[in-house]
Amino acid sequence: MPALAFLLAGAAYGQNQPQPHFEVASIKPGGDIFSTKPQLTPGRLRWTTQLSYLIGYAYGLDFSRISGTHLGVVYAVEATFKPSATDGQVRLMLHSLLADRFQMRFHRATAEVDGYAISIGRGGIRMKEASAAEDSAQETESYVAATLPATGLTEVRARRGSISQLAETLGRITGMPLWDLTGLQGKYDFTFRFSQDVGADIQTDAPSLATAVQESLALTLRKQKGPLETLVVDSIEQPSEN
Numbered sequence: 001m002p003a004l005a006f007l008l009a010g011a012a013y014g015q016n017q018p019q020p021h022f023e024v025a026s027i028k029p030g031g032d033i034f035s036t037k038p039q040l041t042p043g044r045l046r047w048t049t050q051l052s053y054l055i056g057y058a059y060g061l062d063f064s065r066i067s068g069t070h071l072g073v074v075y076a077v078e079a080t081f082k083p084s085a086t087d088g089q090v091r092l093m094l095h096s097l098l099a100d101r102f103q104m105r106f107h108r109a110t111a112e113v114d115g116y117a118i119s120i121g122r123g124g125i126r127m128k129e130a131s132a133a134e135d136s137a138q139e140t141e142s143y144v145a146a147t148l149p150a151t152g153l154t155e156v157r158a159r160r161g162s163i164s165q166l167a168e169t170l171g172r173i174t175g176m177p178l179w180d181l182t183g184l185q186g187k188y189d190f191t192f193r194f195s196q197d198v199g200a201d202i203q204t205d206a207p208s209l210a211t212a213v214q215e216s217l218a219l220t221l222r223k224q225k226g227p228l229e230t231l232v233v234d235s236i237e238q239p240s241e242n
Contacts, residue, residue, distance in 0.1 A: 020089055021096045022079040027239040030074035036063075042083035045090060048076040051236065055104070058094035059231055062168055068106070068233025075239065101239040106231055113228045115177035116221045118167055118213075120184070126218035127188040130160040142187065144169045152196050153206055160187040163219075170209070179226050182219065192216035 022045075030048040038047035038057060047054070052071040056063040081093060098104040144161035146154055146169055154173060158166065162185075167178040194212035206212065210221045 019096050020081075020085075020093050021100075022081050022093045025077065025079040025097055025101070027097075027101060028076045030076040032074065034074045040087075040090070043080055043085075045077065045079045045081070047078075048074060050074050051102075054094065055098065055231065055233065058091050058098060060091065061229065061231055062171065064172070065228070065230045066233065067230060068236065070236055071233065098236075103235070103237045105234045105236075107234060109230050109232055110227050111230070112225055113177060115179060115224065115226050115228070116170075116174070117179050117181050117224050117226070118163065119181050119220045119222065121214055121218045121220045123218060125182075125184070126216065127190045130187040130189055146173055149193075153193060154196055154209075155191065155193045157191045159189055161190075162187060174209070177226065177228050178221075179224075190217060 034049045034053075035047065036049065036053050038045055038049070050063075050072050052063040052066045054075070054077065055061075055066050055071070077097075079093070079097070081090060085093075142160040142162070142165070144156065144158040144165040146156050149155050156166075156169060163180045163182050167180045171178045192212045192215075193206045194209040195206040207215065213219050213221055
């Protein structure tokens, strides 16, 4: 869900009803090992992670766009909620958790930066849209992930992934923001490989990122400037007792 959608959802809750909260939430020190994605099942969230990832997930931003102190501390969070709650509602519950238990205070900042725009190429998209049967079966797995199968080579694989998820993944790889200008709202399955910008002594048959995206997905990458929203944590405390 795009960051704007989270802002609109939060505004709607603020106008119409109290901010949602978890039914029960446990927060404990998490040690040194953590994951970057939450374990979500109907009615339950389990996640041992750094505060930067927890905040980023709550507000729909990549962890690299969260700044402040003590954000590398790891906590084990386990919370319960109504099984019918949507992903957006769970994130709003995390807003409450961060405000109530961590006493987090923050502000947003936006800067004009260099990045890439993702657009639909000529002739339309070339991706396989996930089948409706998976949605009706309440298939919940949705991701766009990158792996390094060989030196100088990156593989991007999506299962029921969105273009916004693709933009986030490629942004982490390139270190630059990507803006989704496609208007596509579907969920797609795809795989493509591209060569990294590595030393001249390493050869690969894979195309560049821009070429791979164009040839495999029929999407285009174009350099441009655009707004980058960040979240600055002004203060955050150790969580209150469970």
